[in-house]
Structure formats: structure tokens, C-alpha cells
Amino acid sequence: MANKIEIKDLTLVFGKKKEIALEMLDQGKTIQEIREETGIAIGVNNINLDIEEGELFVIVGLSGSGKSSLIRCLNMLNKPTKGKVLIDGENICEYDKKQLIEIRRKKISMVFQHFGLLNHRSVLKNVEYGLEVQGIKEAERKEKALKSIELVGLSGWENYFPRQLSGGMKQRVGLARALTNDAEILLMDEPFSALDPLIRKDMQADLLGMTDYIDKTIIFITHDMNEAFRLGDRAALMKDGKIVQVGKPAEFFENPANEYVERFIEDVDKSRILRVKTVMRKNMYLAKVSDNRETVIKNIESNDRGYCYVNDENNKLLGFVELEKLKDSEDDNISKLVDKNYEEINRNAFLSEIWTKLDESAYDVAVTDKSNRIRGIISYADAVAALS
Ligand SMILES: Nc1ncnc2c1ncn2[C@@H]1O[C@H](COP(=O)(O)OP(=O)(O)O)[C@@H](O)[C@H]1O
Ligand SMILES: [Mg+2]
Structure with missing residues (x-):
């Protein structure tokens, strides 16, 4: 499989004094030391990562480990301080405003933890929104929106308003909206973290079911190792803006990179989180x-x-x-x-x-x-x- 996304030597420093922070990183200081000495926050510290086309790739880590900082570099909501983000081989860090608007509309969609729905719009109008902004005609908009509403299991709810929906249903609307513009890449920043455990399990199953019908590259963020391993073809564990380990779920158990990983996976029951897709052999005639x-x-x-x-x-x-x-x-x-x-x-x-x-x-x-x-x-x- 070809790489859809390549992240190269990526560093993200917040605030104005970026050069100072980069210099201190070069000197081998940790991001905690830099924060203590200068107050500068660093979200991503020299990450290298390739994500394959069609993969459901999970980024997992504790709160504050840099997950959101990293995923927001993939659509330039965060502008990297150093390094490159290649999408289909093109460095999007060099894109101008127009190119960025284009790529966010057509190629990369994002789903947020707190849904980000427009409250005065119906489910249908929320889902259509992205296409409306692009100036697509109403009939076509509606047809596409209804298709994704069906895909997320919300048929019949088109004319309801967000306030009439449960959390799980709101997130389904968020998902349908992201699916509607046919983006090739879906960025999901803790989309299920605000949901009750049972609803969350349903959503996980439905997301996986959906990937049988859509060929998208999905980057999914969570702070829950069980969720990471249940969903991901591969996962990357982050700590302090760096990746501690990346691989298939089973590889974390076979070969934990260090003690931190060992502790992270300690309470995970392998047989209940490992899926066939991460263990099967793909090479066959x-x-x-x-x-x-x-x-x-x-x-x-x-x-x-x-x-x-x-x-x-x-x-x-x-x-x-x-x-x-x-x-x-x-x-x-x-x-x-x-x-x-x-x-x-x-x-x-x-x-x-x-x-x-x-x-x-x-x-x-x-x-x-x-x-x-x-x-x-x-x-x-x-x-x-x-x-x-
Ligand atoms: N806009 C910002 N300005 C300054 N610091 C930030 C900003 N966003 C995140 N940070 C800092 O970057 C680090 C990583 O945060 P974040 O990427 O949000 O972590 P996560 O998503 O894993 O919880 C934290 O120390 C956080 O305080
Ligand atoms: Mg976050």
C-alpha cells in the first residue's frame, strides 16, 4: 500500500519564541525543562510517521501528550514550526491559503469531540453544510447528505435539530457531515470520548462497519488504550510530544518498546481487543x-x-x-x-x-x-x- 500521509521531522512550538525552543530542543532539553525555564509550550517534538492509504490509524496517549497538536498539523490548523507533512507526496506546509481551503473542503475532513454542530440547523442541513459552502446545488447536496445519514444509521432523523438528539446521535451527525464531502482523509479527534461507555461501543462497531463501504484513510485519536486497539489497524502511543511506539496492536504486546508501554497495556485483555484484521495475513495469491x-x-x-x-x-x-x-x-x-x-x-x-x-x-x-x-x-x- 502507498503512503497517504508522511510526517517528517515534525515539531510544533506554540507562541512567539519558536527559535529559542528549537535551539533548546537541539541542545537535548526535554519539553518539560523548556516549559519550566521559558514558559514555552511544545506540542509535537520531532515526529516521523507514515500512514498508509485506507488505514484506520489510531493515535493514543494521555491528556496533554500532544495528540491534538499533531492531528491539527495534518490539515494545517496548526502550522508546524519545523518539518514536513506530505499528503499524496505533496508538502502541505507550503500550501497557500487558497490551496489550504481547497484541501480542507475536498480532501480532509475533521470530526471533533464536542460535535461542532450548528444548533439552528436540522440534521440534514448540518450534514449538507460543507457542500453548501462549496456552492453545490441543493438537489445534489441533499442526495449526498441523505446517503451519509443512512451510512451512520440516522435515517428518519433528517428534520430533527441537534438539541433533540442524544450525544451518540449528535456524533453520528458529525460523522455524516465529515463523510458527505467525499474526503479521502478523515481526522477524528477523540470523537467518542464524551459518550457513555455502551454508546461508545456501538459507535466503535459502527465506525468499523462503515469502513467496509468507504475507502478512506482515517486518523483516530483516543486516550483509551482499549479503544485504540479495538479500532486501529495500527496505533501510535504518544508521550510528551513524541511517539513512544508504533505498530499493530499485537506488536505492542509481543514487543513493548519500554516500561511506559508495558504499564500502558497492563490492564488490556488481549483476546477481547485484538481483531482479525490486525492478525490476518494480507499477502496471498x-x-x-x-x-x-x-x-x-x-x-x-x-x-x-x-x-x-x-x-x-x-x-x-x-x-x-x-x-x-x-x-x-x-x-x-x-x-x-x-x-x-x-x-x-x-x-x-x-x-x-x-x-x-x-x-x-x-x-x-x-x-x-x-x-x-x-x-x-x-x-x-x-x-x-x-x-x-
Ligand atoms: N494553543 C495552545 N497554546 C499553547 N499550548 C498549547 C496549545 N494547545 C496545546 N498546548 C499544549 O501542548 C501540549 C499538548 O497538548 P494537546 O495536543 O492538546 O494534547 P492532547 O490532545 O494529547 O491532550 C500541552 O502541554 C498543551 O498545554
Ligand atoms: Mg486533545
């Missing part, structure tokens, strides 16, 4: 139903397998073909040989939910999303390895 039989045989053999999964013309999972069957056949084409009785596991299932299924399958089970795309494969051994 996939055939297309229109592929030539001989080619498929060669590819299965060179991958040292006895079968492979097969996609249809729209990249939806159709089934699998077995090597033996392919060899016995005389067709040029594989379409008649596809077995549609395959086992599948949803990529957002927790490991704790899938043991029976894995145990019963002698082969790699297909990991799919709700729109029936195959995202990876997983075996019993993979799951055991992740939890051991």
Missing part, C-alpha cells in the same frame, strides 16, 4: 474468475498451496478452486471449477469470537468485509501466535 486455468495452476504451485481464493469481475469473493480439480480439468477457464462453499470470517471480529471456526478448518479461512471483499486469510496457528 488471488485468482480472478476469468483467469486462464494453466496460469492459476502455476501461481498456486509457486505459492506452495493446494488451492486459492477466486474473485469475480467486481473484486468480490466468489469462492475457491483446488489445485487437484484444476489439474483434472480440460477447460481453458476456471469458472466452472469454483467452489462457492467457502468459510469466511469478518475482518472486524474479535479473536475471541472465531476459535471454533478456525479450529474446524484445515486451511486458511477467508477474511472478508461486509461488502464481500476478501481482505486477507487467517489460520488457527495465526490466531494462537497472536495471543501467546
Whole structure:
């Protein structure tokens, strides 16, 4: 996967005396020392980070660790003091005002903790707002807004006003609004932190479900390690404006970077937060139903397998073909040989939910999303390895 966002040597100093702070950082002073000696606040201290296209990437850390400072550099609400933010390879720190307005309208949307809804506007009008500002015609606006309202599960509430909604519903409106302008990148700064625990769990599940239908790169911030690991394909743990560790959830347990990380993950129950998507294998050979039989045989053999999964013309999972069957056949084409009785596991299932299924399958089970795309494969051994 290509990198959607690349953060390079990024430092953010608040206030006027930026040069002094940068010099002191160069001298090896900590941000606490600098704050004590000069009163200067530093939000981000020399961060390097790549975020892949289509990834749900979580930034986690205690309050004051610099999460908001960092995410606000990704749409230039905070102007970095030093370093670069590349989006699709372009350094947006060099953008002028016009380019920034453009990128905020079209490419990057933000969802805030306290919803940021316009109280005198209905749900529909709130969700349409971004398109209205862009001067898009009413019919088109409405059509797009209704689609995202449906996606966040608020159909039927279009004409209600924010004051008539619960916190969870307000945040769904915030989410729908961010989805409406088709931005490729979604920035979410503690969007669920103000919600009750049960509603929060629903929202987490719904966000994950949504990512099966939308192909966005999502940066999600939380101060809750459980939430971070439940949601993230990968997570970065921040402390004092720096990243302490970055990786897949399971990697934090396998290989905690230091004592601070160990303490952070101490109370987390692995089997209940690790999802299939973060443990599955993504590298696999996939055939297309229109592929030539001989080619498929060669590819299965060179991958040292006895079968492979097969996609249809729209990249939806159709089934699998077995090597033996392919060899016995005389067709040029594989379409008649596809077995549609395959086992599948949803990529957002927790490991704790899938043991029976894995145990019963002698082969790699297909990991799919709700729109029936195959995202990876997983075996019993993979799951055991992740939890051991
Ligand atoms: N606008 C600001 N001016 C001065 N200091 C700030 C500003 N915003 C944040 N800070 C400081 O930067 C540090 C990181 O804050 P923040 O990024 O908000 O942390 P988090 O989002 O992880 O809670 C804190 O010490 C905070 O006081
Ligand atoms: Mg914050």
C-alpha cells in the first residue's frame, strides 16, 4: 500500500519564541525543562510517521501528550514550526491559503469531540453544510447528505435539530457531515470520548462497519488504550510530544518498546481487543474468475498451496478452486471449477469470537468485509501466535 500521509521531522512550538525552543530542543532539553525555564509550550517534538492509504490509524496517549497538536498539523490548523507533512507526496506546509481551503473542503475532513454542530440547523442541513459552502446545488447536496445519514444509521432523523438528539446521535451527525464531502482523509479527534461507555461501543462497531463501504484513510485519536486497539489497524502511543511506539496492536504486546508501554497495556485483555484484521495475513495469491486455468495452476504451485481464493469481475469473493480439480480439468477457464462453499470470517471480529471456526478448518479461512471483499486469510496457528 502507498503512503497517504508522511510526517517528517515534525515539531510544533506554540507562541512567539519558536527559535529559542528549537535551539533548546537541539541542545537535548526535554519539553518539560523548556516549559519550566521559558514558559514555552511544545506540542509535537520531532515526529516521523507514515500512514498508509485506507488505514484506520489510531493515535493514543494521555491528556496533554500532544495528540491534538499533531492531528491539527495534518490539515494545517496548526502550522508546524519545523518539518514536513506530505499528503499524496505533496508538502502541505507550503500550501497557500487558497490551496489550504481547497484541501480542507475536498480532501480532509475533521470530526471533533464536542460535535461542532450548528444548533439552528436540522440534521440534514448540518450534514449538507460543507457542500453548501462549496456552492453545490441543493438537489445534489441533499442526495449526498441523505446517503451519509443512512451510512451512520440516522435515517428518519433528517428534520430533527441537534438539541433533540442524544450525544451518540449528535456524533453520528458529525460523522455524516465529515463523510458527505467525499474526503479521502478523515481526522477524528477523540470523537467518542464524551459518550457513555455502551454508546461508545456501538459507535466503535459502527465506525468499523462503515469502513467496509468507504475507502478512506482515517486518523483516530483516543486516550483509551482499549479503544485504540479495538479500532486501529495500527496505533501510535504518544508521550510528551513524541511517539513512544508504533505498530499493530499485537506488536505492542509481543514487543513493548519500554516500561511506559508495558504499564500502558497492563490492564488490556488481549483476546477481547485484538481483531482479525490486525492478525490476518494480507499477502496471498488471488485468482480472478476469468483467469486462464494453466496460469492459476502455476501461481498456486509457486505459492506452495493446494488451492486459492477466486474473485469475480467486481473484486468480490466468489469462492475457491483446488489445485487437484484444476489439474483434472480440460477447460481453458476456471469458472466452472469454483467452489462457492467457502468459510469466511469478518475482518472486524474479535479473536475471541472465531476459535471454533478456525479450529474446524484445515486451511486458511477467508477474511472478508461486509461488502464481500476478501481482505486477507487467517489460520488457527495465526490466531494462537497472536495471543501467546
Ligand atoms: N494553543 C495552545 N497554546 C499553547 N499550548 C498549547 C496549545 N494547545 C496545546 N498546548 C499544549 O501542548 C501540549 C499538548 O497538548 P494537546 O495536543 O492538546 O494534547 P492532547 O490532545 O494529547 O491532550 C500541552 O502541554 C498543551 O498545554
Ligand atoms: Mg486533545
